Every structure is written in structure tokens, then in C-alpha cells.
Amino acid sequence: MQLFPDILARRAADEPDRVAYIFLDDNGAEHTTTTYRELHEQAMAVARLLRSRCAPEDRALLVFPQCVEFIAAYFGCLYANIVAVPVNPPRRGRVQDATRAIVADCAPTAVLTTGGLLETLRPVLEPLCTARQWLAVDELSTADTAFTPAAADPDSVAFLQYTSGSTSTPKGVMVTHRNLVANEEMIRRSFGHDRHSTVVGWAPFFHDQGLIGNVLQPVYVGATCIQMSPAAFIRRPLRWLEAISNYRAHTSGGPNFAFDTCVARAAAGELPDLDLSSWQVAFNGAEPIRAQTLDRFTKTFAPLGFSAQSVFPCYGLAEATLLVSASGKGRGPRLLDADIDALADRRYVAAPVDRGRTLVGSGAVLPGEALLIVDPETGERCPPDRAGEIWVAGDHVAQGYRGLPEATAETFQARCADDPERTYLRTGDLGLVVDGELYVVGRLKDMIIIRGRNYYPHDIEHTVAGAHPALRPGSGAAFAVPGRDGDKLVVVQEIKRDADAGTGDIEGAIRAAVLQEHELAVADVVLAAPDTVQKTSSGKIMRAAARKRYLQ
Incomplete structure (x- = not known):
């Protein structure tokens, strides 16, 4: 080598x-x-x-x-x-x-x-x-x-x-x-x-x-x-x-x-x-x-x-060095219309075009690696129509986290009930494989659960950003916080510098859009100044940081 x-x-x-x-x-x-x-x-x-x-x-x-x-x-x-x-x-x-x-x-x-x-x-x-x-x-x-x-x-x-x-x-x-x-x-x-x-x-x-x-x-x-x-x-x-x-x-x-x-x-x-x-x-x-x-x-x-x-969608993470799945040169993207209600239950049911959530495929599993979709609670492989946690094995999967043996064992040394001889990396991402294509549907830790139903925060954030022209796309965070009768939904969303609409109109548009699209009431809307919602270096919304700041 x-x-x-x-x-x-x-x-x-x-x-x-x-x-x-x-x-x-x-x-x-x-x-x-x-x-x-x-x-x-x-x-x-x-x-x-x-x-x-x-x-x-x-x-x-x-x-x-x-x-x-x-x-x-x-x-x-x-x-x-x-x-x-x-x-x-x-x-x-x-x-x-x-x-x-x-x-x-x-x-x-x-x-x-x-x-x-x-x-x-x-x-x-x-x-x-x-x-x-x-x-x-x-x-x-x-x-x-x-x-x-x-x-x-x-x-x-x-x-x-x-x-x-x-x-x-x-x-x-x-x-x-x-x-x-x-x-x-x-x-x-x-x-x-x-x-x-x-x-x-x-x-x-x-x-x-x-x-x-x-x-x-x-x-x-x-x-x-x-x-x-x-x-x-x-x-x-x-x-x-x-x-x-x-x-x-x-x-x-x-x-x-x-x-x-x-x-x-x-x-x-x-x-x-x-x-x-x-x-x-x-x-x-x-x-x-x-x-x-x-x-x-x-x-x-x-x-x-x-x-x-x-167009070349792909998926990866630092724990796998970088790349996990890729589309293939010259192939173009793969799209999948999934029923929103079924997806909330981690099930895939085909939906009519423009009547569900359109998932973009992140490509195929690559030579030299193994990829499983696993139920994060039971550790068993999911049936083909179920979304679960993405588990990966191969020479590209890193050794672990420096100085964190417990986190390393939990994340890098998982064993599937159907394949106990091999250790896998738990990515923390939810996905499903349809016709050999990996579709990533959300982060396990970021999942919003309200009254027993699952919601993917980036879906809500996408709805919010399009609710009013005064809002900045890609600059909002949706998360759940404890309430009197269980968890409730909070949305923090940046507004544009030149926004001339009243805050009441903007908040009303956000609440109406989320209610219509997701059948979910927003408990609190926080309108933020530009560049105040924290992001990672790759542009990911830091929802945990937004939630912590809100609670403080």
C-alpha cells in the first residue's frame, strides 16, 4: 500500500x-x-x-x-x-x-x-x-x-x-x-x-x-x-x-x-x-x-x-474520513417522492409527484464498504420499506474518537444482530435504500418528536424559509423544548437586512405555513438578526446550539 x-x-x-x-x-x-x-x-x-x-x-x-x-x-x-x-x-x-x-x-x-x-x-x-x-x-x-x-x-x-x-x-x-x-x-x-x-x-x-x-x-x-x-x-x-x-x-x-x-x-x-x-x-x-x-x-x-x-449528489461524514456514497459520473441525480406521513413513521410509501416529500438520492454504496439500514432501538436490520440509522463498515472508517473510549465504542464498534462478526460505524443519520440508492432523510439526534409523531427539522425549516419574502433561506433552526403538556415546537429564523414587513405579519405567515404543510402548531417564533443562527463550516445549522441559546 x-x-x-x-x-x-x-x-x-x-x-x-x-x-x-x-x-x-x-x-x-x-x-x-x-x-x-x-x-x-x-x-x-x-x-x-x-x-x-x-x-x-x-x-x-x-x-x-x-x-x-x-x-x-x-x-x-x-x-x-x-x-x-x-x-x-x-x-x-x-x-x-x-x-x-x-x-x-x-x-x-x-x-x-x-x-x-x-x-x-x-x-x-x-x-x-x-x-x-x-x-x-x-x-x-x-x-x-x-x-x-x-x-x-x-x-x-x-x-x-x-x-x-x-x-x-x-x-x-x-x-x-x-x-x-x-x-x-x-x-x-x-x-x-x-x-x-x-x-x-x-x-x-x-x-x-x-x-x-x-x-x-x-x-x-x-x-x-x-x-x-x-x-x-x-x-x-x-x-x-x-x-x-x-x-x-x-x-x-x-x-x-x-x-x-x-x-x-x-x-x-x-x-x-x-x-x-x-x-x-x-x-x-x-x-x-x-x-x-x-x-x-x-x-x-x-x-x-x-x-x-x-449533478452529483453524495454523502459522507468525518468519521468515515469523507465519502460514503456517490452518484456516479455522468449519471445525474435520482429523486424519490415519499409520503410524508409514512416517512414520519420511518416507512417509505411512494407518493404521487408533488404530493409528498421529494428525496434526493445520495448515490450508491461504494466498492470496499458495507452499508446497512438498522433500527436504532433494536440493532436489527430494517426491512426494505423502512428508514433507519445508516451503519457503515470498511477500511475508510476511522479508528475512533481521541480520548473518548466510551463514545468510540458506542459509535465505531456497533454490531448488528444480523451480522455480529463485524463492527460498524453508527453515522447518526437516518436513511433508506431504494433500488440500490441511498436516501438520507435526517439526523437521529435532531429529530423532533411531538405527541408521538416524528418530524424532520430541515423539512420544517424549509417550509419556514419560504413562508415570507422577508426571511433568509437556509438561516433558521427548528427544535423541540419541554412544555407543560409535552414537547413543543420552536422556530428561530433570520430575517433579511432590508426586510420592511412587520414582525406580526412575518410570524403569522410562518405559523400558517407550518400548520398547513405539517399540521403542527408552532409554540414560539423567534425572529433573529442576520448571521445570528450558528452554522458549521460546511453550512449546517447548529440546532443544538440554537436550542441551548433559546433555553438560556
Whole structure:
């Protein structure tokens, strides 16, 4: 098995001048280009210094903006047998709660960053950790090549990938070298990648999609990746499509909200001159995938060469390194209309088109893994017409959570009553398989249960967002709280900055829409200012955080 340190070293030796990464500025202009040889040399410089100052398997915190120095630091950790811990860099001198929790949990020996960040970063992070080494990666010399990378054990921890914290405190997933290679091979096969498959990415590097998909997959297949910052995408989302067009990208994607954002921006002004005909894999994952989103995006950008067959829904999670299921290159999406009432009872009954809830398939189970739909209460496999918890097994499933043996046993070592010899990862997601296609229907922990009936919060949130033009799409949380006669429904929803409607009208529209669509009364509506409903780095609504804040 060739591990990632071997893969990068081989690329640097075989094709030293091949471009590995191109970084774009906020205007879409190139500001950094790095070859495989340059990346290897920078990583070796990092590894030399780490080996001299840290012990094997020490943790190193990686605190970077979207830049090539992060990638050099990450591979330097792999070369030196140091466990990398990517984190979200502080913004405006403020450390995010999730980052605080990660720093406290992983106890890093070293902090790697850039010279420009070091002076401002150290006073902010130093009170939170006991790191002895603070290293500016961009200031290291690459002149000295007298270094031999440490041979890696395939089952040793390559890095800690912290969960998003959408339902609980972030936990450090122990991803091994074997996990990485296994999942990258799954991505290569399902996405149809080779060395000519240019990738365009903007997802943050501390997120599994940004790191495993956009940074490591191109190295794995020997391709070139074009990177832009998440902030550049948020400010000017159509720059993303311009990069795909200009560099003739084969693969690019993001969470569902990214496609909605592009449609909204296109509707607000004139479209740039784009040719999206090269875009063969437009992957969509990391949150509930909306059929309406796929349809609107395809119709908006079809005149510019985008093909409906390029739409590529997929599903994954940090505990499985990244990818679990994928649609297949050139296949297009699969849709399923399910009866809402039956789905609330975790049953699948076909509904007439537009008369039920349209589920978007997340693709097929991939070679090299086993996937079961299991009753979360009994641990038995569900019959074909039942939704249950998605359980996964394979070489891509991580070792467990660092320092949490009980949570590891509960999540990573589940045994199905029908297959007691094998251990499975409990994903915490509810889904069903129909005609070989996986459909994800919700999060087990987020399920709202009122008067014995199940409700999926993202369905309610979708209804709320469309109830009034003053509301911001994708910026609301629905959850249950204790009431006098049992749990009751609360909705927290952001309003637009330029909203000119009265709060009474907006609240009334929300209550009426939820009652009509779900036959459910909303006990309390909280209208929030823009950007106050917390989200993860991939755009998932942090419902647990919204509920906690409401109760406080």
C-alpha cells in the first residue's frame, strides 16, 4: 500500500515541474502556483524542524488561511510522523468556541502558521494551550535536503479530523494512513478521476470536504487543483463558476447552499461569460440536498453549458474520513417522492409527484464498504420499506474518537444482530435504500418528536424559509423544548437586512405555513438578526446550539 508521504515523494520525483496547486485571489487572479517538487521540498523543511523539536505522534495545530503553506505543513506532519490538527483560524482576534474546544482536547506540542499570523495568533492561543513550539512555515528554508521521512505505519494516526459540532462538542476523529488511502481510492473511482481531472475548490482546509476532497484527492491522482478562499466565494459566488470555466475543471462542488447562492446571485444581475461544459462532476453534499436546488441550478446555468447529468449528489461524514456514497459520473441525480406521513413513521410509501416529500438520492454504496439500514432501538436490520440509522463498515472508517473510549465504542464498534462478526460505524443519520440508492432523510439526534409523531427539522425549516419574502433561506433552526403538556415546537429564523414587513405579519405567515404543510402548531417564533443562527463550516445549522441559546 502506497501511503500519502510516498505518493507525494513519487510525484515530486516523476513529475517535478507539474503544477499541483494554483491559488486565486479575491478577483480570480493567480497569486501562488506550486509544483509537486516545490510542495515536497516545503513539506520536507517542515518535517525536518518538527522531527528536531517534537516527539513522534505529538500533535501539531495547523492554523492557516487558505494557502499553500497549510498544505506544506500538513504533508510535513505526515513526513515527520506528527499528528496534524487543522483548525479554523481566529477571526478579528476572536477564537471560535469550536477551536477552543479542539485546542483543549488535542493538547498540541506545536503550532504551525504563517509569519504574518504568528504575532497576532500567539497571544490569543497561548493561554489556551501548552504548545512549546510556534513555527512560521513560510519562513523556513528549503535549501537543506538532508532528511529522510519517517516510514509510516498504515494503521497509525495520520491526523485528527474534528467533527463539525453541529449536534455536540467537536470530537477528534483519529484518521489513519490506511483510512486516507482507502477513501481517496473510493473518491477516485466514483468521481472518475485521473491526472487530467482538474479540481476547483473553495471549502476550508480544516473541513473534511476541503482537505480530503479538494487538497488530497488531486495529489492522489496526480492532478492540478485550483483553490480560492471561502471568503472569496461568499462575497462573489460567481467567481467560483468563473474559475471552473477558465480552468476547464472536471470536478468542483460544495454544500447545497453553494448552488442556491449562485442561483440567487445570477438572478440579481447579469451573468458573466461562462462555459461550464467541462464540468463533469458537480458534487453536492454536507447537508440536506434539495431537489428544487438542483432543478433551479440546472435551469439557470444550462444555457452556459452546464449539464443535468453532471449533478452529483453524495454523502459522507468525518468519521468515515469523507465519502460514503456517490452518484456516479455522468449519471445525474435520482429523486424519490415519499409520503410524508409514512416517512414520519420511518416507512417509505411512494407518493404521487408533488404530493409528498421529494428525496434526493445520495448515490450508491461504494466498492470496499458495507452499508446497512438498522433500527436504532433494536440493532436489527430494517426491512426494505423502512428508514433507519445508516451503519457503515470498511477500511475508510476511522479508528475512533481521541480520548473518548466510551463514545468510540458506542459509535465505531456497533454490531448488528444480523451480522455480529463485524463492527460498524453508527453515522447518526437516518436513511433508506431504494433500488440500490441511498436516501438520507435526517439526523437521529435532531429529530423532533411531538405527541408521538416524528418530524424532520430541515423539512420544517424549509417550509419556514419560504413562508415570507422577508426571511433568509437556509438561516433558521427548528427544535423541540419541554412544555407543560409535552414537547413543543420552536422556530428561530433570520430575517433579511432590508426586510420592511412587520414582525406580526412575518410570524403569522410562518405559523400558517407550518400548520398547513405539517399540521403542527408552532409554540414560539423567534425572529433573529442576520448571521445570528450558528452554522458549521460546511453550512449546517447548529440546532443544538440554537436550542441551548433559546433555553438560556
